[in-house]
Amino acid sequence: MYQQQIEAYFHSAEHRQQMLDAIVRLCRIPSEKGSPMPGKPYGEGPAAALGEALKLAQELGFPVKNYDNYVGAVDLCDKASRLDILAHLDVVPAGEGWTVTEPFAPLVVGDRIYGRGTADDKGPAICALFAMKAVKDLGIPLSGNCRLILGCDEECGSSDIRHYYAQEPEAPMTFSPDADFPVINTEKGSLHSPFTAEFSAGETLPRICSVECGVKVNVVPGTAKAVLEGISAEETREYTDAVTMDTGVAFQVLEQDAKTVVTAVGTSGHAAMPENANNALTALLELLSCMPFAPCEGLERIQAIHQMFPHGDYYGENAGVAMEDFSGKLTISLNMLHYDLTSLKGVYDCRASLCATDNTLRDVLLARFAKASIQMEDTPMNPAHHVPEDSPFIQALLRCYQQYTGEPGRCIAIGGGTYVHHLKNGVAFGCSKIGVDNHMHGVDEFAEISQLLLSAKIFTQAIIELCAQP
Secondary structure: OOHHHHHHHHHOHHHHHHHHHHHHHHHOOOOEOOOOEOOEOOOHHHHHHHHHHHHHHHHOOOOEEEEOOOEEEEEOOOOOEEEEEEEEOOEOOOOOOOOOOOOOOOEEEOOEEEOOOOOOOHHHHHHHHHHHHHHHHOOOOOOOEEEEEEEOOHHHOOHHHHHHHOOOOOOOEEEEOOEEOOEEEEEOEEEOOEEEEEOOOOOOOOEEEEEEEOOOOOEEOOEEEEEEEOOOHHHHHHHHHHHHHHHOOEEEEEEEOOEEEEEEEOEOEEOOOHHHOEOHHHHHHHHHHHOOOOOOHHHHHHHHHHHHOOOOOOOOOOOOOOOEEOOEEOEEEEEEEEEOOOEEEEEEEEEEOOOOOHHHHHHHHHHHHHHOOOEEOOOOOEOOEEOOOOOHHHHHHHHHHHHHHOOOOOEEEEOOOOOOOOOOOEEEOOEEOOOOOOOOOOOOOEEEHHHHHHHHHHHHHHHHHHHOOO
16 A cells, blocks of 8 residues: 555655755764763764754654754654654764765765765665655655654764653654664674783793784774794794684784784674674784793683684684574674783673573673683673564564565564664664675765665655554
8 A cells, every 4th residue: 555656756856856965965964973062962063963954854844852962853743652763863983095975075976875874874864754754745644653763872872862762762663774674673682791810920931922902892803913022033933824824814923122023914894793704813812822932820811711712713612602593693702802911801792692691691701711810890791682573563564675675574683783772672674785785884885876765665654554554
């Protein structure tokens, strides 16, 4: 029902251009998180983007509300809320090396619109807004409200949503157009636990003076560095070749200030999919564990960490936490480590299957670290999120997806987390197409215009299915 009207609506050159103009309008605003200011909790940029988005919604005839510049809300009608659509206007830093256009100078090239935020998440937010506009313009009677919630802190912790839900109840149904189609209904749990150790300095040579690695807990490191003393670069290379053969990680070795500096060069990646990266840190630990250093407490700790996180063990076999269910295998990666002569500190990133518990995951790791005289921070895991596939809500979304794509709808489980992870009946629904690399968080970010239009059609149908029923 209504598909012909919806197809005709978004086939209109006028509506297509209006939607693109709105995306350009928002993507021109640099909205990276900044320093807090009075009345602007995330700084100037996110507040400006939110103000412009709410102004645009008002121009389209919608009532709006600003929640202290944390989030804004756009309502389709004045009835009780039945569906929330949760999108965000903040973006990651622009970065350097853009080639098609400048990050905040959105540009249409063929079927693509380039610019920071076009895919993540200003473009999808505008798709949802224009889906609401289509429902309104087509005069479809509603029995429940659809509310578009526009947040400003998704990239840096989602404190915006906590602020909003401290004032407003969750809608019976929520989806976020900030991931992939068809429907992501399962998000793994997570555990990111720091660990530390202190020990006496080893005075006998050769020894490891330091290890430095890691930029963020959720990034599998592409480089890692160690400084060695009492062993030459030439002798070190006798060991690096074998480890490179075993791991695929390259090593750069040089002598500097009477010490040997070793840099491991692997491939970085997202910790939700560590198998797609090549961890430089675990390869470096493999190297250090097989070299002839003098025995000391620090070396024992390095070797124990290597035994828990051997290179290529993405699934926690050696750590004793391997598990799997319909949400997929548990993954774990050692991503940050600082070591000096008397201490070490590090952190791992674990994405836990739905079946994981504090008892079967956290407590096992606590015991493993304790056995090696390393103290792991005792914090509970962030539980997994799951909305049953057979719920009427998800079945409606899958029908809408299949209706407009001709492809069978299915549910997906992911290792990452989305905006709806802590919402009881929240799922991710669009806008990206699986298999298309939109360069989100990278240079030359883009969205496919045809995919944006398709998403707007699907969202329109979903709003009707969920909000027009008695």
